[in-house]
Amino acid sequence: MWRRCGSGCVLLDRRGFVGCHHHCGGGSCGGGAGRSQGFExxxxxxxxxxxxxxxxxxxNKMLSTYLELKELALTSSEEQTARLGTTWRLVVYTLRAEFGASELRAMTSADVVxxxxxxxxxxxxxxxxxxxxxxxxNGDTAKAEVxxxxxxxxxxxxxxxKEFGLWKFNPEPLLYLGDQAFEYAAEQQGLTVDQFVDRTLSTLYGADRLPGLKQPLER
Structure with a gap:
């Protein structure tokens, strides 16, 4: 389904920008057209x-965030990890379950994603x-309402x-919706979010590994 942006010059589909209908000097087009395929x-x-x-x-901004998550998996305490959103917590615990300290330390952000x-x-x-x-x-940046x-x-x-001529996007705001989905799943099972996280980890990796997953890989 095709739509236009507020100024009527950028043709949009659900994937984002696909072309400028005519040449504009500014407005919501930011003086040019681009192509965003990242979302879909x-x-x-x-x-x-x-x-x-x-x-x-x-x-690249989001890839950098995953490097921070790698560092958390390696070094964060149980209390620090518990303060993260549900999605990030599960990422940290999964990295600990799937990789040893030396292997994870050598991973790139792309590997972690x-x-x-x-x-x-x-x-x-x-x-x-x-x-x-x-x-x-706005030039090489854009914001899309969700x-x-x-x-x-x-x-x-x-x-x-826009990075090296291609439109890339930062999905971090979607994690808020992901957290909501986890909270809903926990509620449907009659669990708190913490209980839901523990049950998920126990199902995936065994209850005996749960205490270890709460501890940093590098101690």
Whole structure:
């Protein structure tokens, strides 16, 4: 379904920018047109648990965030990790479960993203409820309003950055929706979020490993 941006000059589909209808000097086009394929590419990659595909759609800013998560898996205490959002907590615990300290220390941000996506830590249900609304472009950056599948505003916005001629996006705001999905799943099972996290980890890796996953890999 094709739509136009607020100024009527950028043709949009659910993937983002696909071309400028005519030459404009500014406004919401930011003086030029671009192409953003990252949003749908990322959703498709997450559904398929295609780690490499997800990496290709992400901005460098988000890749840097995954390096921080790697560091947390290596060094953060149980108390520090417990303060993270549910999605980030599960990423940290999964990295600890899947990799030894030396192996994880050597991993790149792309490796960490791929591991998270391939383990299904991106909520597919949350992604399926997300569409792009109005988009504002400013040179090599842009922001897209996030709407739900029924057209309701979510109060969130996705950031896009043009990197080496390609539009990449930062999916971090979607983690808020992912956290909501985990909270809903916990509620449906009559669990607190902490109990849900523990049950998920116990199911995946065994209850005997749970105490160790709460501790940093580098001690």
């Amino acid at each position: 590419d990322y959703k498709n990659a997450a559904r398929a648990k295609d780690g490499k595909g997800a990496v290709q759609a992400m901005s 791929a591991a998270a996506v391939e383990k299904g830590l991106i909520s597919e249900g949350a992604l399926d409820r997300v569409l792009l609304g109005s988009i504002e472009v 709407t739900t599948a029924d057209g309701q505003a979510s109060g969130l916005a996705l950031e896009f950055t």
